[in-house]
Amino acid sequence: MNFSFSDEEKAFREEVREFLASVLTPDMKRAQGMTPSVFSDKEISDPWHRALASKGWAAPGWPPEAGGPTWTPAQRWIFATECAKAGAPSVSPMGVAMVGPVIIRFGTPEQKAKYLPRILNGEDYWCQGYSEPGSGSDLASLKTRAVRDGDHYVINGTKIWTTHAHHANMMFALVRTDDTGRKQEGISFILIDMTSPGITIRPILTIGGDHEVNQVFFDDVRVPVENRIGEEGLGWTYGKYLLEFERGGGIAAARLRRGLQHVIELANGEAPGQPIDDPALAMKISEIEIDIDALELTELRIMSALQTGQNPGAVSSLLKLRNSEIKQAVTRLAVDVLGYDALVWEPTRPLYGLNRATLPEIELPVVPEYLNSRAFTIFGGSSEVQRDIIAKLMVGL
Template sequence: MDFDDSPAESTFREEVRAFLKGHLPADLSGKVLGHRRLHKEDFLRWQAILLKRGWVAPAWPKEHGGTGWSAIERGIFDEECALAGAPELPAFGVRMIGPVLIAFGTEAQKQHLLPRILDGSDWWCQGYSEPGAGSDLAALSTRAEIDGADFVVNGQKIWTTYAHYANMMFALVRTASTGKKQEGISFLLVDMTTPGITVRPIITLDGEHEINEVFFDNVRVPRANLVGELNQGWTCAKYLLGHERFGAARVGRAKREVAFLRRIATERIVDGIPLAESPAFAEKLARLEIDLMALECTSLRMSVAATEGAIDGTEASLLKLLGARVAQAASALALDVAGPYALPYRPADFELNSDLEPVGPDYSGPLAAYYMNLRKITIYGGTDEVQHNIIAKARLGL
């Protein structure tokens, strides 16, 4: 089911589609639509194309390089990009640290860093989780002691996505130990080339090097890199997590995956008939589509509420919960369709135009790794359990 656009929204949607048709490189969309591996240069190439059009940061204010679009228009843009197979830019720069700097940064920080986020000069990573502070983020222990004009940082971060690519990190550090755990935390911007930083890879279940552990050994960070007030970093952290979770519905990606499922189910023959004609499969697909319809309706309703300023923050948690469930269900159903052809793990299958002889249909090679990679989305940005607690506390008074 598609929800009708207004005339103005229809015109805008057609503008986005025309842009994607004329400017999205076929090799990039081929990687996305085929669940192939994307590299840093792929993201930067697409970002450069968006920058030329002025569409890198749709949610930013126009005075900082944003588009001035409404929440509905931003949703249309995200959906059409996903359906066309455009790479989704890593969230850490545009969607996360950018809004924090706009809200809490100094004028000097904004003037220097925001243009570098827009043009990709800086590649950011997020220094939040620690071995003893994941879902209980306020338990973090990485310390920053003031020494003259610098902070001196010691400690460890973990699950740091793209730290091996990044030249900048935004990090939560403990600058005081009194009061509640949420107090005494500060928000720092760290140059990843600073002496004393060590990045070590963590290889995930799908065989990818996407995340890392990062160690700080007497790392000197200028006090000018403090965002917001000293010991008030938890305010920045909550603001940032709201932006991260609000984008987690990914309705466009879910629609793309459902279309993919429909296509491959017509190609896969089981017991002499296309799998798409199997009543058991049709029931599973229908359930997924109903959940997707509910997700889209909820996302649209919350987008309108956000435009009217009528949200309280729990909406982001709800969208993250629903979006993650739909995405994982779609990836699991894709494995059902591919069957035994999805079992082999061959890294070359994740590259576009691999020289390897395919084991099964061309689409099947990357599916198991894609499925395993998506297991993380009910953990990062706050686990499902954390989201349930946020909703229960804010909406149910529990």
């Protein structure tokens, strides 16, 4: 794709490149390149978050009055693209990209004053308490209960597939506060201190061998009522608003393009930068490149909507669906290129901590990333759910 930037935008691109060159260390880039998980490891993302915060760039999607930079959609695109090209880690999206916009939109002045600065500077590390055993795609059937007791809620129940709960000191959660009426009407959105008595975290190892997700248990956990976002019983509305940002508030095309470049490097071996000799492989790469171009245009449309104060809307489901499918296509192709080496399994994590050579470094993350990406079409709302939303709200079926 050929974009034409203004002189101001070209100057901004150079500023981003200079910043990346000065802050992004070789060790940080190597560690990120060998991380197969959907999130960057906390030990990588934390120093990166602090560097962005010191520059005022930690929350590109936030309005300036909340601490975000005064960027245009083009600048946001430039920033995300240059970060991906440089191999920068990603900041955990739970705070900046997910609960942050909810607090900005629905939080009280006191909640904004307390939480937004801590999200910006990385002092709070968040996890998401949505899915439960038996309540994933049908999230409105959740059973974790919060019973009012004076100025507190007493929470009992469990959440599952909770990414980075073992690192987080805060959780935003959907809990049931009422059983009357439609099941969506009895849900509230609550912020939970993960150091509260009664919280137990049980690790879950993914098929890719990583400890990303957990099951979290709540046994008579007391949470102040002042930690509730908005009105009691309207959590479903706030939760759906958040999901629009989870599904469509980021820029994935640039990282997908970097992943595809990794496939090309695997295929070329000792001849980097040369054309692919295998016509069938070259065709598959070209097909994925076209899909990434189309996804990129959709992301730019969403960036434009966000810049004018709109939320992503139903088009975020289209973006999430295609991002998931393209990610799986890229990682599947990488395994095909790897051939017999894909049969070698390295159980040590993190991969960048290895002091022995099981495989060449360029090959090490391929199979774990392929296995990890199988969940892309499930988390954040399964592909079937996304297609249903697209059919109803975009196509009108």
